[in-house]
Amino acid sequence: MNFGHLSMSQLDSLACKISNLSQLRQFHAQLIQNSLHHHSQWVSLLISQCTRLRAPPPYTRLIFDSTPRPDIHVFISMLKYYSNLGSAHFNQVVSLYQKLQCCDLRIGTFVYPVLIKSAGSKGIEFHAHVLKLGLASDPYIRNAIMGLYAKYGPVENARDVFAEMHERTLADWNNMIFGYWIWGNKAEACRLFDIMPERNVVTWTAMVTGYARMKDLENARRYFDEIPEKNVVSWNAMLSAYAQNRFPEEALKLFDDMMNSRDQPNETTWAIVISACSSCGDCSLADSFVQKLNQKRIHLSYFAKTALLDMYAKRGSLQAARQVFDELGVSRNTVTWNAMISAYTRVGDLASARELFDKMPERDVVTWNSMISGYAQNGQSALAIDLFKDMITAADDPKPDEVTMVSVISACGHLGALDIGNWVIGIVRKNHIKLSISGYNSLIFLYSKCGSMDDAKRTFQEMTTRDVVSYNTLIAGFAAHGHGMEAVKLLSKMKGEFVEPDRVTYIVILTACSHAGMLEEGWKVFESIKAPDADHYACVIDLLGRVGKLDEAKKIIDDMPKEPHAGVYGSLLNASRIHKRIDLGEFAASTLFELEPHNSGNYILLSNIYASAGRWDDVVRVRELMRKVGVKKATGWSWVEYKGKLHKFIVGDRSHERSDDVYRLLAELGRKMRNSGYMADKTCVLRDVEEEEKEEMVGTHSEKLAVCFALLVTDAEAVIRVVKNLRVCWDCHTAMKMISNLEGRKIILRDNNRFHCFSDGICSCGDYW
Template sequence: MRALPAFSKPRTFPAKITTTPFPRTTATLCTQFSTENPSWKTHFISFIHACKTTQQLKQIHAQILLHNLSQSSWITTQLISTCSCFKSVNYAILIFRYFLHPNSFVFNAMIRALSENTQFENSISHFVLMLRLNIQPNQLTFPFVLKSAAALFAGGLGRALHVQIIKLGVEFDSFVRVSLVDMYVKLESLDLALQLFDETPERNKLGSILLWNVVINGCSRVGDLGLASELFEAMPERNTASWNSLINGFIRIGDLERAKELFFRMPKKNVVSWTTMVAGFSQNGDHEGALAMFHRMLEVGVCPNDHTVVSALSACARIGALDAGVRIHDYVSNKGFWLNRVIGTALVDMYAKCGKIESASRVFCETKEKDLLTWSVMIWGWAIHGCSEQALKCFEKMKSTGIKPDEVVFLAILTACSHSGLVDQGLLFFNSMRFDHSIEPTVKHYTCMVDLFGRAGRLEEALSFIESMPIKPDFVIWGALFCACRAHKNIKMAELASEKILQLEPKHSGSYIFLSNIYAAVGRWEDVERVRLIMKNSGVEKDPGWSYIEVEGQVHSFIAGDQAHNCAEDINSKLEELVLGARAQGYMPDTEWVLHNIEEEEKEDALGSHSEKLALAFGLISTPPGMAIRIVKNLRVCGDCHSMMKYASKMSNREIIVRDIKRFHHFKDGACTCMDYW
């Protein structure tokens, strides 16, 4: 008997095998097949293939054991392969361990099962065991061993396998050849992949599509779209995967126009083609294009898969397109999509980022399979809405289910504490992360702690925290301190932080602007002009502010000072009306938020052109009375706009929801949920 592999633990079967009761008719048939019918192997294999669950497979296996048929290599191979389909790879390993005389068929099934279930190291270990037992691998062995070597990024192992393939004379087997080229592509050795491709005698014949696709995909992965396009045009024949590979390559480098051109040239598109486009547009920042592509996909009758739905929901979340997100939710519900972990998490994220935190919570509760990401998204949702109590409760509930928090969850918890001023509690979580969970804080965690101290006005503690950090603070950490100095008008510390920021990021516009604003706030106009001159001479430009608002399913974007919208005249008229009404109730434009020294009237005009105000005015004239208005902004909302939103919510008797780069603000009846702590 061969020795058991080092990676497995010995196990003995009980004297009496106890199984779930096997259906009487099936058990009788099994007995008949094993004793009377000479083709009993075929019948058992047909039962194995008919299994729908691992539990059913175990019942069949029990009958095989009871009838002393477990040493049939044919049956064992089928058992292992079926276990792999059910993702029950550990059960497959047990079956393999107790097969006494393994051959290449059984080993191939085991190596394949491990590789397909991402147990790549274990797959390689079984291959090594196969060699030690002097069982010769064949052309069915190597594709999955090569896949494992590529997944482990083991270049040395990959080259050694290549040598062995040549020695065994299977290098020109089509499946092995493609796997070799694919391995070198994934090992980022494109030159070797191309050399193998050029040396393949069958490459210019029909039926070699897979080989061409692998090489085109390799060129696309490294960004050589010129060569990829040349290969694509030279192919003897193409299939949908050929087009998808090249389209994905152009999307990867951000050339959406070329990707669209190829996509619409495709003679036949499948769900992967559409999903590639939806995901590609979203990943490249064209979220409106992603949603348009998704809706067009539905119009032509192509049913999306989970990945398509998640990509579309992600686009909705990025631009706050709630109506589009709700329609997608309705679609997946009506089409019978299972609310699995992936779709459930995407829906929670969409609702949270579109301002419907209650809906996010409801979907979260309905999602039965929750992993760490699902919990993280929900905690983040509560945090960015300023609901610290709910975020902390969710965190404790997650831990009670046995899921261990990671650095992302702790970042969400620290953010929740920061937005609610829970300084001491935040410090406890920060220490717990390090000492109780052995999670080393990242720059983001340190930034959050500086923000936590800074928002609360504890600037000296924030500076002391920075000075005691074990890592060198970057410009983001100094930026967090700088923002706190801006809010609490600590000019001396702001100058220190600004100096540090400009040393690290000389062209970072935010530091110049914030410093100029601080000087303007105390009337130091010479310093304001000095900062503006430095910005001009250094070629530093202010990042433009933009805002999105969705009306009747269409997303409208505005930039600061925008006059290009079709309703620009009505928008300006509504803004004037808002300002006049707000003034009558005590509103005074906060001109401290204007960058430079100009006349008061000009300052007020500059404030009035902020993108969120333009989006607000458009929302008021374009939606029915009483309907909530939702705005997404790419920068932090300024103090004057924050003040105007409060007055506007009271005058219009509406809820106004603004998502800026930091958090959500829910304005209602003249107040904001942030309680002016932002």
């Protein structure tokens, strides 16, 4: 195609026929080829097509930036483009405005409404600006400002501007109604609806979305059915009302009605329908839709394709998701990238997620949150915190929001990093981030995991509304500290406040009872569970097993209505170790070797049972079995927080800068221990991984390294807080008692199970006697 001999009006009608992005790109290429891209009118036309086709921001911006001398129409079409995107691109808009001022163009007042609308939630920042310019009384500017306050609040400002208006357009009424609904003022919205001089389909649709927002689907439907002349938007509003309120089946039923009406679905419709399928969990239905769309050769917008991507990702078809992502090419926007990143983190592929994260052209809060929570949820708390630090130091990047903070606070909790946690809480305060229930829950988690139960309780009490997670988290904290009674009390408190316990509640309550040795209370709770699952059985086996009722425990396993899983036999094996029951230990272990042959813990437990009975041949046999199967003893990390940094240690690792001092102190402590009569106990065998450290005391476990580091750097009054990511074993526990006694220090060790408070050679936990 050659544009050279086409007239302007011919080109214009050609541009309006463009129906997708690749055609747009061809058109663009043709303009460049014919050197027409220097002409503002063509650029402006091109950008309006970008708006119509919802082209991605980087592409559209590229078109704008490649224009040597944009005129006012190019600026306006670019601003309109941003205002149509819906999400705020404030920085871009500001830079456009600055550029506009530099361009020595005559700026008419008609620019300001567009400018205000295009800046999204931050458009209000232009309010002061237009006041300063003395333009605030311009009717069009007033409309824009009113609409903005209606959308982003405070809605009172919108009301005031609305009240002072001399002439109100239908759009003003609609905006005001829309604003009242956004801010939850149903009464005012309905009042305006009743008194307004005329209504159009937008008005009715605003009522539908308003009621949907209040989750009042019946009224939403009532208004929907009354709409005199529906359009696609009304249908879409009702469809998404169903989809977002978890009635995907209703949505799909309505979609059928829509197909039989004179309104045909548009791209938005497809986005809603696809996400409805995705939340339905009905893969085959979604597939049949996609098939139908392909057959009819219906073009899906990048919006709908992002929904499709997410649907594939949530169902676990990562390749399909990636294919959609790749096909989107230049049409990808931030949301597409974000959806793909979270698709990867969901399956634990952090490397692929990070690769995309680093490659992305523009990152928003959700991008950062996806990556940070990706790390946090895959056990990489330290990386989550590091990335958060990057986020707040990066100049151009978005400010953290509540979701960010929830992930980061939780990460600090997992690490037991209270100093870093407090620093994070300081950032929450400084940035005036309002915490919701989840935010408070993460605080309770942080405090519980750091041993500050008073703060955890205080946070819990400060909450005006608590959900089941609030209770579960605090109960889990009590469980880890051995506070069984407080846990049980909370269970009745939550019932009194009509918060329904869920399966996690029962797990944490049973754990609490078990740790506190509260057999009767625990049993009562277990019996009250309506449909106990295998996890609950594992807890109750642990409860019985710890107090020595192993035969009863075994009988319960035999009579279980459901198939017992590894956790159930694990509880039995552990109890067999505590009570030296070789018969049951062998039974449990042999089952476990079949269920999870690569879990080294089971082999270690069994060999410890044999060792405690002096059956060394069997110990050797288990060790050989491990070698044959190819399992190695798991090695765990331990760390201490010192001066806002985590100092991590692991068996055999000497990379820490104070390692030489640490090992020297360790040797010295070992000598002191032997002199005071401590003998390496033979019950802790299978210490192969620690062979290299034979010369030191009983194997050098990571927690001993961490404690020695803390002894070196902290003063004598400070409490030493160590966190280990595995369960502390018996001989190390004994060593901790000795160290606390020898050094006269209080040591708090949190393993992945519970708290151990050592002082004067005694530990608070009742686990190792």
